[in-house]
């Protein structure tokens with residue numbers, strides 16, 4: 001452990017590029033070794049480069065960095081610092097490197113010991129991380145298994161706060177102007193139809209993550225595929241979000257994953273209540289999951 005574990009400024013010249021990580025949802029994230037001694041003993045870090053040309057991004061990026069540097073929770077990926085590369089007059093975000101990657105890759109490989117108890121442990125850790133975000137008046141807006149990283153066989157952490165927004169003090173929700181390319185299959189109905197996001201829309205997304213967990217992130221059971229089946233393939237890709245909103249309004253929900261305990265499916269269904277007020281808060285969700293975990297022990 002280096003003398004400055006919470007080092008906040010990394011010098012570009014000591015960064016050794018190793019490989020590209022999590023293309024897509026994390027923007028362009030690289031695995032690097034920060035090796036000031038030049039003897040390969042430096043720490044591994046995950047670094048997210050900002051596309052220097054898009055100016056608007058710079059403000060958003062600075063806000064992302066500001067938000068993340070204020071988060072201190074065992075179930076949220078740790079901020080390490082920033083790296084200014086003068087040559088490219090751009091700033092990069094440095095985060096702790098989690099060696100097992102996202103839940104998707106980890107569960108697909110399904111180490112044999114990942115049983116329902118372990119899935120419930122991960123679910124309760126995600127709940128606690130989200131409870132912490134809520135206490136900071138933050139909504140994640142992109143909670144999905146692809147954005148949950150595995151630190152060890154016993155610990156997962158919430159990642160990618162690129163879309164995270166701070167709820168204004170006088171409001172219970174955040175309305176985005178440009179929905180952009182949105183992961184609608186993880187969205188609550190009010191997020192699909194009105195781009196309204198709140199802690200309760202994060203709760204809906206948590207229900208989807210619980211479904212992904214108990215589906216072991218199998219591609220054939222992924223939310224997008226199951227929703228498209230629910231909608232029916234006769235729409236030729238016209239306005240998928242409207243069709244998704246309508247079947248949800250008609251009480252269609254993702255089917256229970258194979259071998260999913262009824263108690264776990266009932267927790268998912270609570271997260272998928274049409275009215276956001278009827279969805280449980282993350283604090284009570286954490287208890288619900290703990291109770292189910294205890295019962296699983298008996």
Ligand SMILES: CCc1cc(O)ccc1-c1ccc2c(C(=O)Nc3ccc(C)nc3)n[nH]c2c1
Pocket residue numbers: 021022026029046047048064068077093094095096097098099100101102105149159160161162
């Ligand atoms: C810096 C981008 C970012 C921004 C933010 O706001 C929050 C978290 C992250 C982030 C994103 C990805 C990772 C990773 C990883 O992707 N690890 C891995 C390990 C192994 C494999 C196969 N794949 C992958 N580790 N720490 C990470 C932090």
